[in-house]
Amino acid sequence: MADIAISGLGKAFGANRVLTDVSMHIRSGEFIAVLGPSGCGKTTLLRLIAGFERPDTGHVAFAGQTVSSTAHHTPPEKRDLGIVFQNYALWPHMTVAENVGYSLKVVGLSTDERKRRVSEALKTVALTDFADRRPSDLSGGQRQRVALSRCLAARNAIVLLDEPLANLDVHLRAAMEDEFTRFHQASGSTMVYITHDQSEAMTLADRVAVMDAGRLVQFAAPATLYREPATEMVAAFIGEGIVVPAEDIVANGDGSARAAVLGVPVSLRCASGEGARKRARIGLHPQDIRIAGAGETGMPARIKRLSYRGGGFRAEAVCEAAPQTILAFDLPEQAPIAPGALVSLAIGDGWVIPAAA
């Protein structure tokens, strides 16, 4: 078992800073996802953990042993980790079994032991019948499973996955997500899953590290990211988030708060250390917004666009009081509302985004 301790990691290519002061601790056996838009530095983070790049600052340790620092660099071949590459990186001149057994051969395992472990690994991913095929004879999903069984056979304590679903058809992805979960249960490896797709990250990972512009923004469980985003970026990025301004925030001391959004009083959640603030930004999700009931004070907004989402509509409405604030929410299919209609909206829940440090 191996935990991964990353602290103060920084990397620049020439004048281009791609990673700044990233620190995180990944527990042994944990499945984490690194999530962020393209260019946020997540691939560089993976390559630093793998040892393909050397850090400019900070260090990385596996199970307490430093593998990367400015002074010391353990080459990738000595790190005892597995990688599932975006394009699978199966060696075209070897059979499936040879691909899976290569790291065992390098280590110098006896042929019998190697065969046993290869067939065990192929059985886990249901590819036993394909052992003697070439990678070129396999489908995309099968190649992915070969790549996984390569890590299984090697019994890598740490497995890095670099956007492993990016090259697969949508209908294969759900099946492969199950495959990753089973792999994690079978191997118990510490897994780091790089992706730009938040639904993959939220479904698979115990914790998700959100990155933006080379920095680690928040590292937390999926539900925490969704309900308690640490920054505006996370609030807007996760779960179709909406960020709106609020005034006169007063924390109740029990994790709830009162505030005014566009002049309408609302009840919100907030961090425990939160006091009273004149202004703040709050994070919402479409699920938190509804048409105000009779007798309820809502904020007037005009429906700009309705898009059909199967079973209902996603509505976008422009607030009358603040035309730059657009609220999205869901409407049932039968709702007698057309674009241009004036509605009154109520906010049922929201999160006071902590003040920037």
Next chain:
Amino acid sequence: MTLAAADFARERPRRALPIASETWVLVALGLFVMGLSFAPLLRLAYTAIAPDGWPDASRLAEILGTRQVFTATVNTLRVALFSTLLSLVVGTLAATLVALTDMRGKALWVFAFILPLMIPPQVSALAWVQAFSPSSPILGLLGLSLPAGGRHPLYSEAGIVLLLGIYNSPLVFLSVRAALRRLPAELVEAGQAAGASQTRLLFTIILPLARAGIFAGAALAFVSSIGNFGIQAMLGIPARFPTLITLIYQKLNSFGPSALSDMAILAMLLAVLTIVGITLAGWLGSRKDVRVDGSARPLALRLGLARLPIEIVAWATLVATLVLPLSALVTTSLVKGFGQKLTLATLTIDNYASALFRQAAIREGFFTSLWLTITTALVLTGLSIFLAYFLTWHRSRFIRVLHLASELAYAIPGIVIGVAMILFFLKPLPLLDFSIYGTVWIILAAYLANFLALSLRSTLGGFAQIDRSLEEAAQVAGAGFLRRMRDIIAPLVAPAAAAGAIIVFMSALNEIQVSILLVSSKAKTLGPMIVFLEEGGSSTLAAAVGCLMVAIVLVLMLTASAFSRFLPRGVLPWQN
């Protein structure tokens, strides 16, 4: 899971070398390339500029100021420029036909069009001389015999220009074809949509966009002309038309190594002309750099009614430039005495028997060449795989300098490499206390220096097709540098590296300009043999040796073609 950290520590002996194997390989590559490709050239420059240890401008001026050198320089430039123009016209036309039109039978035509480039130039020259001699068996058949007693029409400046032009046309062809194939189809389609006719498209859109390729081809043809010893010697010496390259050869022949410092100056002059030519063409080609992107779809301009006439002209050109001289060569090789008509009575395989079995000198030359070229191809292929690995994935200033040195040693004429090798290796080697001058080893050294770039280019093409993650996957699987090279990288680049090996093998077997100054009674190679035989009056024997060389070339080309489906496109130049 009972994994690993402990488990693996037991399984894997962690031997930590004090210095990584990558570093050792880099040091070895550096020593090899700098020692063989760069140091001799440096020695040459030093001797030319400072023959007695200090810069001697007056000596330089004295040699360069002689009438003889002036004439040779002007002659060199004239034949190089005129033949480049010829190559440019023929090569660009051919590339346009092949890359852009719906001409039929392209594959075979391309193979035949490239073939002259693969035949040793001295053999081509011999074939042409025999085709146009007054007793020509071929012209005789056509009833076109030239008057006897007159001067041979090819022993002239025009003859040299014609043959150099034909020999180098494939170089222009290859360069222009590559440029045309990179042409984004959208740009042409946009022109069509704007209503331009096909001819107009060709001259206003297609050829201007391919300009960089045309100039690159011209530079190659120019450099190749300057350094082409085979044709310049076979035609220029009998015509008393001195060029720089024949002047160097004749100086060594008449004065021996004592004239080395004079030769160094001439060789430097030749090298400078070459480099100026490359630089100029590079500058012309890159001005108002046309950078285009988009999808390169094959274009097919319709030739329409002109298709059949154009096809006839295209094939007739090949008959005139390839079939005619080669059949003259074959005919000459099959008769007892030069000038005889080929009849049943005069038909003999005597010349072949002599070439293969009776003449010890030819047989030795053949075997010397064979092991030299095989050794060269093998060593350079191994070297190129490592060099290309670093060039592709671990570029550093050091490795770029090695690349430049290898390209330089290939670009400048082989005879210059020859002079540089003599200068560098004339003195006994340190520690070993003997000189390799006059032995086959100096020829091997020259081959290794001269042909590295050829092997490297092909291998680089192979690396460009390998996904880097294949190596990284092996790395995380625990394989060290040399192990990855053996298990993963070498098998993946093997086809491209093998194609490079074949091209090196053919070039080294065919070459004459590198070894012409280095051969001795103890070390003979096949290339210069033709010149010596022809100079010695054994035309029929020379023809037989020439035919054998063409046969070897053909076999090699066809063998390589048989494996072409494993190769990246463009590695085998003769493939369409």
